[in-house]
Amino acid sequence: MNIALEIQALHADMLRWRRQIHQHPETAFEETATAQLIAAQLQQAGIEVHQGVAKTGIVGVLRRGNGTHSIALRADMDALFIQEQNRFAHASCNSGKMHACGHDGHCAMLLGAASYLAEHGRFDGTVYFIFQPAEECRAGAHQMISEGLFEQFPAQRVFGMHNFPDVPAGHFAVKAGPMMASFDCFEIILKGQATHAAMPHLGNDVLVAAAHLITQLQTIVSRRIDPADAAVVSVTQIHGGNTWNALPDSAVIRGTFRSFKNSVREQLEQGIRHLAESVAQGFQLQADIRFNPENPGYPVTVNSPDETANAIRAATAVAGEQCVDTAPTPSMGAEDFAFMLQQKPGCYIWIGNGSSEGGCLLHNPHYDFNDEILPLGAAYWVKLVENELSV
DSSP, X not given: OOOOHHHHTTHHHXXXXXXXXXXXXXXXXXXXXXXXXXXXXXXXXXXXXXEEETTTEEEEEEEXXXXXXXEEEEEEOOOBSOOOOOOSTTOOSSTTOBOOSSHHHHHHHXXXXXXXXHHHOOOSEEEEEEEESOOSSSOHHHHHHHTTHXXXXXXXXXXXXXXXXXXXXXXXXXXXXXXXXXXXXXXXXXXXXXXXTTOGGGXXXXXXXXXXHHXXXXXXXXXXXXXXXXXXXEEEXXXXXXXXXXXXXXXXXXXXXXXXXXXXXXXXXXXXXXXXXXXXXHTTOEEEEEESSSSOOBOOEEEOHHHHHXXXXXXXXXXXXXXXXXXXXXXXEEOTHHHHHHXXXXXXXXXXXXXXXXXXXXXXXXXXXXXXXXXXXXXXXXXXXXXXXXX
């Protein structure tokens, strides 16, 4: 590993920040204590701080020299609605909330890089440190952009990083093109005539219709999408009825669909709508269908070629060529950093979190960020800035 001694010296600070954030998780647009910690550390490092971007977001600004080039580095801050099952000292103190995706580590690594760059950075231009709220299903990146993020902080390129279990610690993985899938939600409400469970012929059984629809939805991917294209349709919720002896008048089906192409994304939406309407008609029901009812769907996370080459160069410089996978299989998970990549050229890279044994998987109640990789992540950010904004 090629990690500066000054970055290694920040390991204890990054570990402390990371565990403090982990112990006090905050969910979307409620990251007030997390934002206060981040703002305080940036200010202590002498970095210009802007608060309240998309409610709780933070942007730090660091300038050197007279260069006109600029770069933005982004970390996400929010936790998940998961009850932590770990028993270590820094486990969540907030019941039902947990940093089960490593955003605590992402913040700590970017804070470490910012601290180093403020004191030792060799670059000419401007660095924007974006600490983003609400990545998990609430589209915080979209909110920041809609509030003028890139008008106020006009970065020319933007970069993101996420830990990835089962990528070995000390390794990176990145490629040009699609890296993460799109993410869309659907909600289908089937409405009919309620009746006594002993007299089904007097009503319309929405639960039988819902069961048929759920199985039919699986045929969209298996029979309507080109087998060469990746796609997923998952039903994640079904709600209907509240007693033993009555058929309800409505049932709610919710789920997600994902793909790596906009054309496939459109096919999935059309297929869900068509099947919901057809099944409802067949059972003499009404179907109300909504897509992304609470938040905008996430687009595909697409890395631009030049910026990906620069990310590979920086990762190789700190980890070694043998530790950078330049042909990883893209993930069907989604990432709202995709909104930023729609606005600016950039790259989203995975940093290995190590083995997933013991439930150390993303969005798992036994997950924990690997503190040993904190210096590596910070060193990557530093090398990327110094390469992009070379003196």
